[in-house]
Amino acid sequence: MITTTSARPASAWLTRRTGLVVPVILVAVSVALLIGSATMVVPTTAAPPGPRVFPLIIAVGTLVVAVLLAIDLIRNPEPQYTRIQAGARGIDDGRTETVPALGAAGLDEIAIDGDESTPLRPRSNVRALLGALGTIVVFIAALQPLGWLISAAFAFWGVARALGSRRPVFDVFVGFGLSAAVQLAFSAGLGLHLPPGILEGVLSWIR
Amino acid sequence: MDSLTNLGEGFLTILTPENMLWVVVGALLGTAVGVLPGLGSAMAVALLLPVTFSLDPIGAFVMFAGILFGGLFGDSISGILMNTPGNSTAIAGSIEGHKMALSGRAAQALATSAIGAFIGGIIASVLVVFFAPTLASLATLFGPAEYFALALFAFIAISAVVSDSPLRGLAALAIGLAIAVVGVEPIAGATRFTGGVPELADGIDIVVVTVGLLALGEVFHVASKRGRVDDYAVIQTRGRPWLSKDEFRDALPAWLRGTTIGLPFGIIPVGGSEIPTFLSYGAERRLDARRKNPMFGKGAIRGVAGPEASGNATAGTAMGALLALGLPTSATAAILLAAFRQYGLQPGPLLFERAPELVWALLASFFVGMVVLLILNLPFAPLWAKLLKVPRHYLYAGITVFALLGVYATSAKILDLVIMTLVGLLAFAMRRYGLPLAPLIIGVILGPLAETEFRRALAVSEGDATVFVSSPITITLYTVLAAAIALVAVGRLRRRSRERRSESERVSA
Numbered sequence: 001m002i003t004t005t006s007a008r009p010a011s012a013w014l015t016r017r018t019g020l021v022v023p024v025i026l027v028a029v030s031v032a033l034l035i036g037s038a039t040m041v042v043p044t045t046a047a048p049p050g051p052r053v054f055p056l057i058i059a060v061g062t063l064v065v066a067v068l069l070a071i072d073l074i075r076n077p078e079p080q081y082t083r084i085q086a087g088a089r090g091i092d093d094g095r096t097e098t099v100p101a102l103g104a105a106g107l108d109e110i111a112i113d114g115d116e117s118t119p120l121r122p123r124s125n126v127r128a129l130l131g132a133l134g135t136i137v138v139f140i141a142a143l144q145p146l147g148w149l150i151s152a153a154f155a156f157w158g159v160a161r162a163l164g165s166r167r168p169v170f171d172v173f174v175g176f177g178l179s180a181a182v183q184l185a186f187s188a189g190l191g192l193h194l195p196p197g198i199l200e201g202v203l204s205w206i207r
Numbered sequence: 208m209d210s211l212t213n214l215g216e217g218f219l220t221i222l223t224p225e226n227m228l229w230v231v232v233g234a235l236l237g238t239a240v241g242v243l244p245g246l247g248s249a250m251a252v253a254l255l256l257p258v259t260f261s262l263d264p265i266g267a268f269v270m271f272a273g274i275l276f277g278g279l280f281g282d283s284i285s286g287i288l289m290n291t292p293g294n295s296t297a298i299a300g301s302i303e304g305h306k307m308a309l310s311g312r313a314a315q316a317l318a319t320s321a322i323g324a325f326i327g328g329i330i331a332s333v334l335v336v337f338f339a340p341t342l343a344s345l346a347t348l349f350g351p352a353e354y355f356a357l358a359l360f361a362f363i364a365i366s367a368v369v370s371d372s373p374l375r376g377l378a379a380l381a382i383g384l385a386i387a388v389v390g391v392e393p394i395a396g397a398t399r400f401t402g403g404v405p406e407l408a409d410g411i412d413i414v415v416v417t418v419g420l421l422a423l424g425e426v427f428h429v430a431s432k433r434g435r436v437d438d439y440a441v442i443q444t445r446g447r448p449w450l451s452k453d454e455f456r457d458a459l460p461a462w463l464r465g466t467t468i469g470l471p472f473g474i475i476p477v478g479g480s481e482i483p484t485f486l487s488y489g490a491e492r493r494l495d496a497r498r499k500n501p502m503f504g505k506g507a508i509r510g511v512a513g514p515e516a517s518g519n520a521t522a523g524t525a526m527g528a529l530l531a532l533g534l535p536t537s538a539t540a541a542i543l544l545a546a547f548r549q550y551g552l553q554p555g556p557l558l559f560e561r562a563p564e565l566v567w568a569l570l571a572s573f574f575v576g577m578v579v580l581l582i583l584n585l586p587f588a589p590l591w592a593k594l595l596k597v598p599r600h601y602l603y604a605g606i607t608v609f610a611l612l613g614v615y616a617t618s619a620k621i622l623d624l625v626i627m628t629l630v631g632l633l634a635f636a637m638r639r640y641g642l643p644l645a646p647l648i649i650g651v652i653l654g655p656l657a658e659t660e661f662r663r664a665l666a667v668s669e670g671d672a673t674v675f676v677s678s679p680i681t682i683t684l685y686t687v688l689a690a691a692i693a694l695v696a697v698g699r700l701r702r703r704s705r706e707r708r709s710e711s712e713r714v715s716a
Contacts, residue, residue, distance in 0.1 A: 019640040025633070026378055029385045036400040046395030047666050054658040055388045055399065062381040069374055122639065124431035132430040132607075133632070136423070139611060140624045155611060156604045159426065163600035164433050178605065182612055190261040192616050 016077035016121065023073070026066035033059035078121040131162030147197020148187075152179035210336050217567030221575060226269050229262065230572055233270035234579045237277020242591050243602060244285045245425035247294025248278030248522070249538035253417050254609050256546060257616035264550045265568050271546065272572040273579065275526075275539060276328060279519055280580045281591065283320040287511070288313060288442050288592050295645070296518050299484035303503065303510025308442045310506045317588040318450050319458050319508050323515030325581045327466045331523020332573040334470065335530075339570075342474075342531035343556040349532070351664035352674050356681040357534065358657035360688050361476035366646035368695050369482060375642045382633070383650020384657075386411050393655070394662055406622045413545050415614055416651050417538055419627035420644055422610040424634025426603045431635065441595045449585065454508055461491055461512035469517030472536075473524025476653065479537030480518040481645070487513040523573070529554050530566060534656075538645075541652040 014020075037052045037059065135158025142151040156175035157168070165171055186192045221227070236258070240251035251274050259267035279296075286292035286301030287308050300320060307316035349357075362380055370376030389400045390410025401407035450458065465487040472483040491513040495503045503510055525536045526543075533555030535541040547554050552562055559566055584591075594602075614627050637644060668674035676682055 021636060022378065022640050022642065025636070026381065029382060032400065033385055033388070036402075040397060040399055042397050043395050046397065047662075048670060049662055049665050051392045051395050051397040051399060054661060055385075058381060058384045058388065061377075062385065065374065065378045065381055069378055072374060124639065125433045126431075128430040128433040129427055129635070132426055133628070136607065136611070136628050136631075140621060140628065143615070143624070144621065152608050152611065156608050158604075159430075159607045160600045160604035162430055162433075163426075163603055165598070165600040165604075174601070175604075178608060182608070186257065186612070186616065190258065192257055192260060193619060194612075194616070 012080075013077075016080060017073055019073045019078065020070060023066040023070040026062050026069070030059045030062040030066065033062070081120050128162050128164070132159050135159050135162060143197075144195050145197055147199050148194035149176070149179050149183055149199055150197065152182065210340065213563065213567045214336050214571055216564075217569075217571030218575075220265060220564060220568040221269050221572050226266055226568075226572075227575070229266050229270040230273045230575050231579055233273025234277040234576055234583060235273075237274035238281035238284075238580070238583065238591060239277075239594065240274075241278035241281020241294070242284050242594050243281075243606065244289065244291040244595075245294075245428075246422065246606065247282050247296065248275055249294075249417060249542060250421050251275070251278035251281075252539055252542045252546075253414050254422065254613045256414060256542070257613055259546070260616070264552075265565055267546070267550070268565060268569045269572040271543060272569060273576045275522070275543070276324075276519070276573070276576050276580055278539075279328075279522055280321060280324050280584050282518075283324070283511075283515060284317060284588055284591050285595060287316045287320060289595060296480035296484055298481075299488040300511050300514035300518065302488065303507045306504070307506035307508065307511065312506060313442050314589065315450055315454060315508070316506070316511050318585055319454075319511045320515045321581060321584040321588065322450070323458070323462050323465065323512045324519040325577055326462045327469055327516035327519035327521075328523050328577045329574065330466050331470055331473065331520040331527075332570065332577070335523060335527035335573075336570055339527045339531040340559055342527060343559055346532050346556040348680065350678070351660040351667065352678060353680045353684075354534075355657055355660040355664055355675065356684040357476060358653045358660065360684050361536075361649055361653055362646075362657070363688055364476075364691065365649045366643075368691050370643045370646065372641065375640075376646045379637060379642045379644065380646040380650045383647035384654045386416060386647075387651050387654025388658070393659060404622070406620055410655075411626055411651075412618065412623065413541050413651055414617055415623045415627050416630055417542060417648065418610050418614050419630030420634045420647065422606055423627060423631025424638065424644070426607050426610075427631055427635040428638055429599065429603050431639070441592055458508050458512040461509035462516040464490060465513035465516030466520040468513075469520030470524050472517075472521045473526070474528045474532075474536065476528075476534060476536040476649070479525070479539070479645075480521040483517040483521050484514040487517040526573070530558060530569075531556065533558075535652050538648045538652070541648070 033055050037055050040052060042050050042052065135155055138158070139151045139155040142154065153172070153175035156178050157171045160171050160175075161168060183194060187194045221230070233255075236255055237248070237251045240246050240254060241248060246254075252271060255270075255274050259270055262270065278294075282292060282294045282297035283300050283304065286297045287304035290301060290305040292298045292301045300323075304316045304320060307313065307319075366376030366380040367373040370379075387410075389407055391398050391408050398408060468487045468490065469480065469483040472480065488510060491507070491509045492503050495501050495507055495509060502508070522537070522539065525540050528534050528536050529540045529543060531554075533544075533553065535544045544554060552558065552565070610627070611624065614623050615621075617623075634644060636642075637647070664674050665672070676685065
């Protein structure tokens with residue numbers, strides 16, 4: 001299956017060079033180090049070389065690497081093609097739903113399928129990635145107010161779902177089972193502190 | 208024979224029913240984490256750190272020994288059966304191991320790997336028992352300049368020499384070093400790069416970084432791969448899980464060679480067992496090519512035996528370097544270092560004098576752990592493989608929950624969870640764009656050591672930079688490093704010109 005869509009030149013140029021995000025991160029790191037060094041309060045007792053020298057060396061080194069890496073990425077872009085699954089072949093464990101047209105991200109591109117010799121650009125399932133990330137963000141926000149039991153059960157449920165589980169109701173029970181087992185083993189058994197959250201009253205008689 | 212007496216006392220300490228239980232539990236948990244694709248020994252120790260909090264120090268470290276080596280034994284199981292090595296250190300052994308499995312000899316491959324891991328680990332532990340005290344006294348020869356040279360050696364070796372792309376290796380290293388400088392620095396006490404957040408004053412914990420990088424990074428990686436056909440199927444193991452006399456005779460020299468190659472790498476900080484396992488794989492391959500009917504490519508038992516033995520030999524001597532020099536040479540060692548500090552202990556030359564009971568109990572538990580693991584793994588390796596049949600989304604959802612638990616339970620800080628998530632995203636981006644993760648970990652681990660020793664050396668010499676090259680030890684280290692860089696550079700240039708030539712030939716034809 002070869003589908004050809006015309007690509008706008010500018011977006012195509014960038015599509016093959018998304019790796020430029022790495023030099024961007026490096027520059028951000030370097031700038032943070034430079035600003036931090038400039039605003040640092042150095043104790044007057046500090047013997048030379050003070051606490052600034054080493055971070056400054058790292059900052060300069062990071063900047064140099066970022067520039068070299070950016071040049072390398074611009075000159076050697078990734079292959080133009082990505083693999084698109086032909087039609088509706090279900091994937092992991094044969095249980096996944098049809099991947100809704102992997103091109104859903106809306107990128108214009110040429111897609112090929114089946115030709116082994118063509119170098120391919122790795123393609124990421126952005127939706128699943130964001131699903132997993134979103135779940136973890138919600139967990140972090142909910143941990144203190146709702147407590148471990150509920151938020152950990154949700155974390156399990158959400159990540160399983162993002163990774164392709166198709167049994168949401170069943171997963172709720174698995175998730176609660178796991179988080180309850182952890183609560184019992186670690187909090188009641190080993191004495192670690194896990195936030196009880198809104199279930200404080202219910203959990204207090206277990207411990 | 209002081210060492211033997213001390214070791215004997217160590218055995219007496221740990222051969223109580225309670226401590227034996229901790230070894231076995233540690234070995235089981237460690238293997239279970241190690242079996243999971245993408246998670247190795249370092250992750251096993253990091254994720255299970257909170258489990259040990261409520262134990263007394265000896266119980267905790269005895270359990271660590273089980274977890275540590277359990278992770279190493281477990282690594283190769285998924286590599287052999289699924290061709291997805293649990294850890295980068297299991298890659299070399301999995302190449303031939305998976306081929307053995309494909310040709311119906313999965314059980315023998317697992318046995319070869321388990322016995323290899325046992326032999327390498329035991330020999331390394333024996334050496335550590337006899338030489339760690341000597342090493343500790345040698346450590347007095349190491350001043351600030353020498354320690355700095357060691358750290359620099361590790362940085363360059365891991366990022367420029369070992370990585371495929373030196374530029375990407377250095378980029379990863381730079382991020383690691385930047386993470387390492389956050390927090391109150393130990394010499395003058397200046398607060399650095401915290402952005403005014405008081406919780407960051409303690410710095411960013413190595414456990415947070417490792418779990419984010421390896422566990423969450425793996426979860427994000429798996430998520431991004433969802434919807435891709437994957438051809439990793441678990442191969443069924445059938446037949447005898449032990450080796451015939453011929454197979455044993457075939458593998459024995461490879462086990463011993465692998466061990467020999469692996470031992471020195473525990474003390475040289477090049478980031479763990481990756482290099483020795485590949486060196487051993489290469490050596491076995493070249494030796495094999497000279498035989499009458501070469502087995503490599505068809506599932507050579509020696510291709511499994513060598514790397515597995517060398518991997519565990521390195522892990523064993525790395526513990527020696529950690530205990531005697533206080534020098535973490537791998538991610539696993541660095542997390543153990545964090546664990547030591549949690550109990551108010553500082554590994555290094557003085558540890559043997561200050562906490563002899565604990566050190567010798569730990570060393571004794573290496574032996575016990577290894578025996579337990581051999582017993583657990585020889586007959587039951589196929590059972591571990593059943594773990595891989597759990598649907599992938601449940602496995603990784605479970606890993607996520609334990610990663611969140613592990614990080615939150617060590618510090619009870621929400622901020623650590625946030626940092627871990629950011630590091631996980633970073634790890635995903637790094638993997639996507641071909642940046643190696645190991646240099647980042649080494650940067651975080653050795654960054655503080657490098658800076659402290661750098662400043663101490665300059666403070667002692669009153670700013671004279673020649674202090675860094677003024678002792679035989681530092682000169683030797685820098686010479687070896689320069690030679691390694693030259694060797695790699697020449698090799699790369701040659702390969703590139705060869706590729707260019709063959710390409711131009713193809714074009715002209």
